[in-house]
Amino acid sequence: xxxxxxxxxxxxxxxxxxxxxxxxxxxxxxxxxxxxxxxxxxxxxxxxxxxxxxxxxxxxxxxxxxxxxxxxxxxxxxxxxxxxxxxxxxxxxxxxxxxxxxxxxxxxxxxxxxxxxxxxxxxxxxxxxxxxxxxxxxxxxxxxxxxxxxxxxxxxxxxxxxxxxxxxxxxxxxxx
Numbered sequence: 095x096x097x098x099x100x101x102x103x104x105x106x107x108x109x110x111x112x113x114x115x116x117x118x119x120x121x122x123x124x125x126x127x128x129x130x131x132x133x134x135x136x137x138x139x140x141x142x143x144x145x146x147x148x149x150x151x152x153x154x155x156x157x158x159x160x161x162x163x164x165x166x167x168x169x170x171x172x173x174x175x176x177x178x179x180x181x182x183x184x185x186x187x188x189x190x191x192x193x194x195x196x197x198x199x200x201x202x203x204x205x206x207x208x209x210x211x212x213x214x215x216x217x218x219x220x221x222x223x224x225x226x227x228x229x230x231x232x233x234x235x236x237x238x239x240x241x242x243x244x245x246x247x248x249x250x251x252x253x254x255x256x257x258x259x260x261x262x263x264x265x266x267x268x269x270x
Contacts, residue, residue, distance in 0.1 A: 099135035104267055106132045107247065121247050121269055127164060137165070139266055140244055141172040147264070148241050154178050156233065158225055159185070165246065180229045191235055193228040227257050 106125040113120040126132045144152060152175060157166020159181040170177035183192045226243045233240050240261050248254065248265030255263045 097139075099139055100266060102132050103136045103139070103246070107267065119269075121249070123161065123246060126246070133168075136246055136266065137168045137172050140165070140169055140246070143264055144169075144173065144242070144244065152241060156180055156229060158229055161246075180225075180232065191232055193231045226254065226261075226263075230258065230261055 103126060106123075106129055108122040108125055110120040110122060112118065126136055152173065154176050155166050155170035155173065156178045157163050157170075157180065159179070163179060166179070167177045179186070183190070226245075230240050230243070242262040242264055243258055245263075245265045246267065248263075248268045249270075250268050251270050
């Protein structure tokens with residue numbers, strides 16, 4: 095990893111063992127958000143990847159509740175696009191479509207839901223890990239083409255890349 099911008103982002107990621115439950119090593123992105131240079135670097139790296147990979151084919155960026163709300167609008171702004179928010183069920187007003195999904199880890203029920211207000215169909219890119227499969231399902235129901243799912247951090251042990259196939263997946267940083 096020779097890219098100084100990527101190194102800057104990686105240095106800001108903190109690890110917390112046994113959070114939120116024993117056996118989980120939580121990767122905290124909060125320091126990236128606190129440091130304007132590392133946040134700008136992360137957005138720039140993601141934007142460059144999307145420009146090279148998809149050119150002008152992207153119509154919207156979709157941000158997933160909740161970390162995608164932090165990166166999605168900034169990434170959309172950098173690319174000159176609109177941002178679509180995908181939230182937990184019951185958090186968006188008006189008519190919505192929703193899908194359930196299994197949680198990788200956490201407390202409470204072993205499943206959750208994601209919802210989306212219907213929008214005009216278009217190509218979307220999802221900037222958040224975790225609940226992407228449900229979001230891809232929702233977007234597909236609305237006849238949107240998901241070009242790629244992107245994330246700051248990929249937890250390879252969760253096998254999210256495999257679960258999203260055949261949708262391509264890109265992450266800046268990978269951890270076991």
